[in-house]
Amino acid sequence: MDKSTPLQIDNFLPYMRDVTRCEQSLHELNLMWRMIEASAKMNCPNEAKAILPTMAATREGFNRLEQELVTSLVREKVATVLAKIGAKAQYVIDIVVRNLYERTADVGFLATDRKLCEFVAGDTDDVAAIRYRLRAYRNKYTVYDEILLLDTKGNVLVQIDEESPVEGSVDPLIAQSLRTAGYVQTFRATDLRPSKKQALIYSQRMLHPQTGEVVGVLCLCFNFEEEMAGIFRSLREEEDRFNMLLLDGGNRVIASADRSWIDVGAVVPVNRDGSSRLMVYGGREYLVRTFSAAGYQGYMGPPGWQGQVMIPVEVAFTGEASHALDDLGADSAEGLLSHARSFCPPLFEIMTAADTIRRVVWNGQVMTAGQHGELQKLKTILEQIGETGSRSNELFSQSIRDLYQTVIGSNLNDAEFVSHLLVDLLDRNLYERSDDCRWWALTPELRLRLAEQELDLESTQQITAILDYINRLYTVYTRIFVYDRDGVIIASSRDGEGDASIVGTMLDAETLAQVTALRGEQNYHVSAFSSSQLYDGAPTYIYHAAIRDPHHDGMVVGGIGLVFDSTIEFSAMLQSCLAGKEAAHAFYIDRQGRIISSTDPARPVGSMLEIDPGLLKLPNGSGASRIVEHDGHYAVMGCTVSSGYREFKKTDGYVDDVLAVVFTYFGQVRQIAAKSRQEAIVDAGSGGHEFATFFVNGAMFAIDAEHAQQALPVQRISRVSIGGRSERVGIISLEQQGEEKRYAWVYDLGHLMRGTPSPMEAASQVIIVKHGDQMIGLLVEDLHGVPEFEAAQIVATPLANGAGGMLITQVIKANGGDLLIQVINIDYLFAVLSDPLAPNAPLLPDAAAVFEMRLAA
Template sequence: MSEHVAIQTETFLPYMRDVTKCEQSLQELNLMWRVIEASAKMNCPSEAKTILPTMAATRTGFSRLERELVVSLVQEKVRNVLTEIGTKAQYVIDIVVRNLFERTADVGFLATDRELCNFVAGITDNTDAIRYRLREYRNKYTVYDEIMLLDTEGNVLVQIDPATPLEHSADALIGETLNSDTYVETFRFSDLRPGKERALIYSRRMQHPQTGAVVGILCLCFHFEEEMSGIFSSHRDAESRSNMLLLDADNRVIASADKLWVPVGTEVPVNRDGNASLMLFCGREYLVRTVSSDGYQGYPGPIGWQGQVMIPVEVAFSGVISDALTKLPSDIAEGLLSHAESFCPPLFDIMTAAKTIQRIVWNGQVMTAGQRGEMLKLKTILDQISETGNRSNELFAQSIHDLYQTVLVSGMRDAEFTTSLLVDLLDRNLYERSDDCRWWALTPELRTALAQPEQDQATVEKMTNILTYINGLYTVYTRIFVYDRHGRIVASTGDNAAAMIGAQVDEDSLNQVLSLRTQQQYYVSPFSATSLYDGKNTYIYHAAIRDLDNEAIVVGGIGIVFDSTPEFSNMLASGITGKKKMTAFYIDRNARIISTTDDKRAVGDILDIDPALLAISNGGRASQVTIHDNEYAIVACSVSSGYREFKVTDGYQEDIIAVVFESFGAVQGTGSQTDSRQFLLDTDPAITDGNEYATFFSDNNLFAISAAHVVEAVPYSSVLPTSMGTRVEQIGVLGLQRDDNRKEFIWVFDLGQMMRGTRSAVSGSSQVMIVREGEHTIGLLVDELHAVPQFNPGQIMHTPFALQGASMLVTQVIKANNGQLLIQAIDVERLFALLIDGQIPMPPEVAEQAAENTSSTLQLMAA
């Protein structure tokens, strides 16, 4: 254990009441082991000499486990909190950057709007008409709270916000914009928005339609406070234990989920490296994660902006307790635990250490079996060992359960949050698409052209140029096309654009567009394959194009083909960046795949998923543990709920479910682990002269062998595999240390295969029991150790052993717990007779060679 880890453990331990309680219990048990060892040395040193080394090993192992367990619990809890707040910090900045990327496209397009340019150039002078046009734009793109046009001197020509009337601006952004051939992004106080401490403004110069001379400026003022409030309310933790922040390059807060807690303008400590260290802010210690954006489609975002989440350390580890683990089917819970080494190394280490302590206690009881008799003092020591061993096992099991729960619940929460982000990204992106189609449908040139009975070549070229310009700015579309009121496409961009002229829009889409009543309405085709997208599945957004002089007359429509394949894939990939074991999907309510990061599945396939997850209400999310592609996995879902008015009040409904699977490893075969709680033995103090049996599990059944024949148990990892065996039951050899320090090699047999005929599944619980009969010693692979109890003769019942199959080795049944639990007792003499005396036939042609090879191999290994 490194000094750094020790310091971190001591730092965080006072804030983890459950771990502190566990540590106290471990210390009490450690003290108990010391007392038992001291009592044995003082009261019966000669009688206890055979178990004193085992007790010393037990105490040493327990001390090591105590340290490892506490450190593992602390580190796992800290890591999970840092991961969770880091994910949220990443999403804060990513959502902001993606949103602002759309603003850069908007200002570039609107600054070239012919009607607006004519007005700013003085070609037209109808201020009311221009204000109406800007308000129509605002009605579509509701993320703006002000739009204004200025001349080159900073005089305000028109604006849409009546609450802050302006005549002139002296802001430096005017000169900067006039001298720039692209957009200018400004975030600070501006006299253009006098009511705000800071304003986020996107400005671009405007040019004379005929001469190209710079004649003015367009300013789009983003409703920054409203947007950040929406992000925080959607993604902050429900208990409000943490605070989400947006920071500038100087680490000052520019947006806060709780302004009373961390005010805007405050400088805060940052943690860009994700270190597990506490940071002091206003006299309070926090865990902090700070994340910058990698940009989006070439747009870096405002310089230096960062997402941050801060959580006070005193509440960081006291979230809502989940019972997710206890709800799992036992086979799935056991299967997940079998992969502990890969998905949670600390958990695997604790499980391994717990099994080691269990084996030490079990071996101590086996070693002293039959020695009690007159050794009453030693009997008391043994009882104490047994009782303390059981308490130790219970504490280990509870500790493993707690850590397992921590890992599992953290994974489920992270997966749920990931899906919540994914549907948010999708709704926000498609909101922009609904805005675009409606705004472009207002283009005067398109309205005028479609009002004509027929469009000549010059008109078609003019429309095509307009659409091509738009498509160049908005690259999320593979095609933008215009059609007349009969559904005939008259202009198009994209591949094979010329071939599309004259093609017919599908009848259902045409009827839906012709029935639209206002400029605010739009229609989206179902997600399906279309020739307009090379036969692939996508959405097409439609809006009605209305007569310029009479808006009640629909003269045609505009369709924009969303480039769904890369765009949806990009959203999914960005949401699971760095999560190598996670796959993501967008599906509909029928589980039909809309997009996926899984190479084994295609768009249009049906995803195998619990129907209950498909029925989650809008805005809801859930997670569970399942088996996916023959692997144990967390599955989490979130259902879209819209963004702003999109899918909320605009009449459009298309529920999308984001799904992620996080894999933990392949499904294990049955029988590898057993719930020993089902096989607890009631102790009977009246039994003083009974026989002791070593009990163990194989194939989820409890078996027993007379303890007089059992030497000890060793982990399966000690077995050396070999191909020398002449029987399928022989799985390897085991080297035993003899008293003269020489090694004795014995064969190891698979007891499960002997009983049922198929090879046993090996897990972290697998043990090899060393069994001796006379001069012969063998190893038996079993699934798990159990106990070393006493039974009196009246509890032992003989069974007929003429039956075939497993009963060949089981000649007695032990009635435990007043007959409620039957334990199958294996006849050791019969076992050795079958294995050693050759009653399981060995092929004659290999017997001699096998004996020679075995002798040579063991001599070589001994040397």
């Protein structure tokens, strides 16, 4: 989505019921905070003086957060829809261009077919034989619905579609083709296809085989309507709420997935810059995405063509909600959420704002800890603050989760869709290879020369010239070679270019047996994907077809082999669908998990991809997506199994299942205990001893509330490198309004306990702790609360009286003993930190004893 375009929130809110509910709840809580603040000012102005700035900050935070949260939810939902329809729009135009690129090569090759050229030149007159030859071509390349041969005056000499007879043509494409050396591309109404409103024709002039004189024109008519219907069908979903279109340069519809909705010929609004603005067509408001061709092998397709998808705004945000997080463990969800800054900045901003509110409430509880009697009114207000803070946190948490679900759900859909595109690209590309080998096996010169008892130098030179010409047109092959009935390679294109000659070498016996056993010209053989000396020892597919004696069609006299440039072509497919994403990898694998192509240098072709075995058994054409931990990173994985294209791999007997797998990474796996972070204390009473509670290493700890001063955001730490303990991470300003500036050293409490540094996350906090006249900051994972506990709930640890002191001397048994809260010994902590001779060693040598106590409890 174009970030420079202002997002018109009010245009989308009426169609986002969940966001509207969230906005209403935020507004109600905002009013509640205002009422609490007003109550404090009226009922206990003096007692509340210390917390009024905190309450004002809370109210201001709510004013800001209310708008930010709603804006972020709307923006993410709109971006999700635009990304989804954008991917489909780009695929529509890109797959059309890839398909039509093959047509430019086809017409260039067929226009030089010797038999066809001799017929157009008038050297032969067997119309039936020529029509049979053109239909044989059509049977291989099923994307054409008509092929015509015309003379220089536009008279039709032969055509294969007898249901739409054409005697001649005055279309300007004929004159243009006659004077153009290469192909001519035409899309419009034409008298060559009178039964169609528009036709896509690739034409090229034909030359006399001996004199080189221009004698006529070949026209290949692409079955445009059928092909576009197939593309649209492959992108359909169970509940289509959008329409897919192909547009010309004037933004006019030339193909529509649903013509009853938007018909061919309509002019529609376009959105090439990814703007979030709504566009009106036919009295309805739409979100729209439009893409021009990226090009393929330098070919850009017909000028101006564009892919577009339009979705009405009133249905854009309906449908089944994502439940991506429900399949994750709570700890994994929390760890993935910790990477929000990298994969969803709005989500990170909301999390930071929610942490601020939580810190405000915690500070208010700390400031009034231990106050009774005359301050009962203030205590009542604080209870309201705590209750409202809890409701606020619950709302923020749910809103964050909803946004998180939207983001992750979008990524899951995207990953599966990309994997679907990848296998579709592969099948479409390899379909053309199966066509090529079968047609080129019918080349008259190849059949005649191989039928000779002995091949002379002239014959092999002629075959080599033909193969070189073909290979220049069809650049996806590293070489094309021909072998005789004994499997001896007699000619090859590009032979000896940068490597040793293969002419004179033998085809392997198994492949030769498969080719000689082919029943007819519609059959072909593909080698298994494996290393081949014909491809410099790298693995690839080689496509084979039998060459038969022209006088005895059933007799195999040799074969043709096409060495597919799999390394380059497969890599280009994978990279094109990743669209430049750095934190992503894509693979083609077989049913055993062996890699066919890879964008990950650590996983080369031929190695195994670690993947759920269940995915390797998915039915053809089906896909799946899920969140996984891959290479120590959180990743969204999409996987789809190939299902073939047209008759290829569907009805032609060829079986070779390929899976496309896509990983999009969101950051390293982090061990964060989400359950303890959400732990509620259900038996905290009143009138007991108050403790400030927080989290370190995923566990809950506490300090006596009288030592806790306040919590500050981790972003306020200033790094200072002057030696000292390795646990000291910097200093923090304690500046308060009306006071002179003071600083305190900040120590990583987790590092002090276990001996390794703690990561500084968005939720990390610095607790200012006072002991006598000294103050320090303690870096902790997150804040919890300031509950009260009865004396009976506070017990000494088994080794509390041991010599030398300990960091943990008491444990609070909360929730009936199900939750053990370790109490930090502040005296011991300050003694260690203030002793310059104290070793930099973990301060929890009694961890085993604490653990045993947990078990005993």
